[in-house]
Amino acid sequence: MQSAINPFYAARIQRVAYLPARMDTREDSAAYARLPRAPINGSPVPHLTSLYHSAEAGDYGSRSYPGNCGGNLIKDLIRFFQPGLVFDPMSGSGTCADVCRELGVGCVAFDIHTGFDACEPNGFPPAGTFDFIWAHPAYWRMKLYADDPRDLSRSPTLDHFLRRYGQFIRNSAQALKPDGKLAILMGDYSDREAGYVPLVYHTKRLAFAAGLRQHCTDIIRFSHGNSSSKKVYRSSFIPGLHDVCMIFEKVVSRSEG
Template identity: 30%
Template structure:
C-alpha cells in the first residue's frame, strides 16, 4: 500500500462473494504487505475474506464474529485469542446500511448486532467500545483499526470515521486511507442527489503505545476538556464579532442566551465561564469596567 488511496475493482477469490458488504481481498493483501504482521485478528470476520488472505500469506490469523458466537461488546478478544496480536483490524457494519442478524445470517435479530443499533448515537457508542476491545488485544507497537464508511440518511451526513478519530487517542493515529468502493448495489440505481454519492470508505489505523486502555480512556478527558474550552472561546468571539468587535458583558450574555440556548442551559455557571474566557485568552482585552473588545 504505497499511497493513501486504495482501489481494487475485483474482490478476488477469497471469502464468500454472496456475503453482503464484502471488502476486496486485494485491499487486505495491500494492508498486510504494508504492515507486515506475523499475527492478525479480525473480530468481525464476516465471510472470512481477511483471514483467508492472511493465511495464504503465511500470517497466523484468527477470525471471530457474532454469527459464530463471539460478541465484541461482551467478550474479550485478548482472552479468546490468548495473546496480543500485531494487527487487530475489523470491517464493522455502517450502522444499518446493511442489516446482518436475521437478514444476512441467522433467523432472529441479535441485540448486540451493531447493524441493529437503535440510533446513530447508539451505533457510535458501540463501535467505540468495539475498537477499544481491539486495542486491548493489540501488542504495544502493533496496529489496530477499522474499515468504515460514512452514511447519509434523511438529509443528514454521518461521518463515522470522524467520530472514531475524535473518540480515540490522537497520539496513536497512524494513517487514514481512502478506499474506493466498487460494485456496490447502489451503483445500479438512479438517484436525484444534491450532493455526490458516497463512493469511498476509510481505513483507519492506530499504532498502540505501551499503556493500558484504561489509561487511554482517562487521558481522553483532557483533549475533550480542551475542545469544550475552545467551543466557549469560539462562542464568545462570535458574539463579540456580531457586536462590531466590542461589547458590554450584559450584551454578550444576551447574545449568547439567544444564539446558544442549549449551551447556556446545560451550564448553570455559564456567565462565569464567559468571564473566564474573556480574562484568560489573548483574543480579548478590557476597555472599561464590564466592556470588552477583540484584541488587535
C-alpha cells in the same frame, strides 16, 4: 433561446453542455482519473498509497456476503506490516482469514454470527495478543447483518451505536501488542432520519479517546462494485464513492518499554 441570453453566459452554457457525457461514471462509460505519482520509497508494497483504487476484489471471502470488502487491500496491508498474528473480530464471509491463509500468516476470525460479540468487554481476547487487527464493522444500519440485538447494525440510535462501537475500539486497543496496529475500514452513512453521519470522524474520535494514535495516512478506498452505484435516485446529492481505512497504533510510554 440562446440568442436572448447575454453572450458571456451563452458561451458558458455551451461549455457546460458537454460536461455530463464526459464526466459520466457509469460502468458502461467509465471515466478515468489521472492519479498523482507516488514517491519511490522503501515500501515492500510500493503500489499501496493513500488512494486505493484496485477494482479487483481477489478470490477471498464471498462477494455475495453483504458488506464484503474484497481482500486485496487487506493483503497489501499485511504484506506491508508483516504481522505475526492477525485478528478479524467482525469477519463476515472470512475475507481476512482467506488472505492470511494464502500468505501463511496466523489469523483468528470471529463474528456475531459465530456467537462472538466484539462490543462486549468480557470475552474479548486477552491484552497484548495481536500484532494486527483488521476491523470492518457495520456502517451503523447501512446493511443489516445478524438477527441479534448485539449486532452493531441493529443499534436503535446513533448514540447506542457509538457507545458500543467505542467499547469495541477500546477492546481492540487493549488486545494489541505494544507495537500492534489496528486497521479500521469505515464509511460515512446518511439517511433521511439521521441526516449525514460522519462515521469516519467518529472512528477517529473514539480511537483517540481509547489511547490510540494514527499511525499513517488514511487510505481512501474507491468503492468499485458498490451496489448503490447501480441505483437511480430522484433526489439530488453528491454521491460518496469511497470509504476510508484508518490505521491506529498503541501509544506506548517509555516506562512500558
